[in-house]
Amino acid sequence: MCLNNPLISVIIPVYNGAAFLTAAIETIRQQLYEPLEIIIIDDGSTDNTGQIAADLGRDIRYIFQSNAGPAAARNTGLLLASGQVIAFLDVDDLWAQNRLCTQVECLTLHPAVDIVQGLIQDLELVSSPQIPSTFAPVSDPYYSINLGSAIYRRQVFDQVGLFDESLRYNEDMDWFIRAWDHHLNKKQLAEVALFYRKHEGNMTNQRNSKQAGFVWLLKKRLDQHRRNSRLPNQPSYQPPASQPVSLTEYLGWRK
């Protein structure tokens, strides 16, 4: 257990994720991190998420709101959070042991760092007659914009703003692009922080929706540029002031 720690608020947005909620809370408790505040934002679930949350313990804050999407759910969590440090957990993901301690130590050691980001390990469902329904690692761990792989100083959300609730997809990418615009200092730690469970059944549909979402993101950027009268293809366009790292690197994507 690590000591002298800042309060971390863990925000769990959940929509019909009753089947995963107990494991999500367990993965947080296994961190043995204190002090910790767990906030579940139920984004209008119609399953028994509420009942399961009630059984998980009185130390957990459970908020129900009408379905408004993941960005709105996370924003509600942020507005309620009292921690100096914020972490997000999607209800069907799992954390690596000790990742909170490791990442907080890094944040404490480096006062200029705003975000500490770890690696993501994908897991895929493997079934066999002997072992039904087991998630096993696939491919190498990687950095990406999955919000759950990082921890954040609370004040970064004052600087960058909250998540854009008009986006149904890619609100995480949108936020990280804005964080890059604001020159937020993000440090990567080459340790797995997050286990991401891939669900084969929905990948295609999600891909199509995410494609549409990504085009929306570009449209949003074009509109922003128009408001500032500096379209990227105009001679008057000035790229943002020099950045310590490229956007691609910032988002964790390398060729």
Place this chain on the structure above:
Amino acid sequence: MTHYRVNSPNVIHEIIDGEAVLVNLESGSYYSIDSVGAVVWDYLEQGLSPGQIVEAIAAQFAGESATIAAGVEQLLAELQAEQLIVPGDAITANGHSAAVNGAANGTAKPLFEAPVLHKYTDMEDLLLLDPIHDVDESGWPNTNPNNA
């Protein structure tokens, strides 16, 4: 005249608020066309032939036929040059209804303005890394728990 189809899956696209935003994932460029151009893109997506598109645009917008035909053909040539559309089989199933809808509109027609394809390359290095693939890795759990 050659038929065209959208160069999927290399091109992803949406029409948002009357503006067509097109992304060429192969080249890393993205594009916008508004007004008449977005309507043309809509018709391309529906599988109309160039001739049908010109006809439908002429029914919807006020202008000289020759000007409209030239404007539309110029746009199609640019879209093809940017590999956003490629010659391909026409899918005309929805085509005629769209053309008829355009023609049936009885209100005063807006003036035809030659569509302009705007090209942007500022997100090139990001787009070339196949962000759509990568963002798949960061899903909000809009997942059916029964799949787990």
